[in-house]
Amino acid sequence: MKYCLLGLSVGLGLAGALIWLNMEPSKREQPLRINQTVDNNSQSGRMHSESLTGRAKLSLTEARMAAQANLMPPGVQSVLAIDTPLKHGQFVWNENGVPQASTHIWVDLRRQTISIFRAGHEIGSAIIVYGTDEKQTPLGRFEILSKHRHYHSRSYGAEMPYAMFITEDGIALHSSVLQPRHATHGCVGLPDEFSRRLFEIAEVGTTVEIVHSDTESIERHLTATPASIH
């Protein structure tokens, strides 16, 4: 009897702890903002000077190669200076000194990242979750058709805050739970705070480009071309 009680209490404790753990993911998944006050001029080995804090300037060659590899739209002048790989839920946002212009949203499914460009400068970047192989996120160039701050999907019984629909059949960019093993039914899931900021600046008609980048082409190019040419 003593062992039965012991087993029961241990089992109950375990179950309680697991349920508590399960209820906490929203708290554990709080997005971590990378400090954007790092002055990259002081960092070693960086050839291109930064005109704005937390921002790295792209050379014309880099910009051209990046556009060819579907990493970003053509004509980008600077990107956010992020030295470490981002994790799910992390994002960087810095629009200091970037002039007002139309926004261009760039979603790279292969790299699981989203980048927001304005006037040739990257102002925000985050890790995303996207559709499964069965329910794929469509590739191509879209426009934001409608915006919904509080959206509740009846199809999936899920909250989709800050939903920005890009297709008629329900593909949207919206706030989502960000986990490495997580996927969606075709939507692009963003961190909460990131989606809120994007929702504020994006308008109906804003271009959204969803691509599958090709970083190997850059690698091939660099191995074939001596660096001294540039």
Next chain:
Amino acid sequence: MEFFNILRVQSKRGLLLATAAFGLLGIAVLYHQDLIPSAWARSTEPDKGYHAFQQTDTAFQTLSDFINRSPGERGEIDRLKGVFTKGIGPQEDRSSVFPPSQRALGKVFDPDPLTIDAAQQGPIVPLTSSFDDVGTPMGLIPLDQTIGGSLGPGNIANTIPGSVIFGPNGSSSSGGSGGGGGDNPPPPPTSAVPEPSAWALLLVGFFGAGFALRKGRAKDDRRRQMVAS
């Protein structure tokens, strides 16, 4: 009683095995119910087929950093449930994004008292003394509701705002069914999923029953011993 005799195993190893089996069963049930967070239950595998972009040339440092900020290609993902399910993987709690400002209990809403007062536009005047054949009260009639002409009291009462209508005895076709709904709303329906307190009570009940049976058995044993001696 036979069942409890089986439980009274003499060897400690058997009890330990039973305890372990119980624990494993509990974990299996929790896992099946998706109560174990997937990240905890299954170790996160590294993403497949992606190696960090190697770049030694500082001329391409910015582009290299841009590529390397990605965690890589997505690896294996958690299974998707059906289309019309509550979501993907463990139940998502999105309430932290937009905390609810109101709470509804089973879709039962209290009537707004202000609207009832506005419809009545005056105090309730019972007409108990106006009619000889006073029947059962039929409810409150709002001002704008017309009553079928078959009943005299109804017609008269219609002229008095907010009056209480009494139909004649045996009459069931009176028009007094409309009203402000001043009664208390029905209690909210019981949820299909038991609350945690209900589970706790169930467990306490099991313990109580087990304790009582055990005590009873001990008493029986003592009585049997007394009879035998």
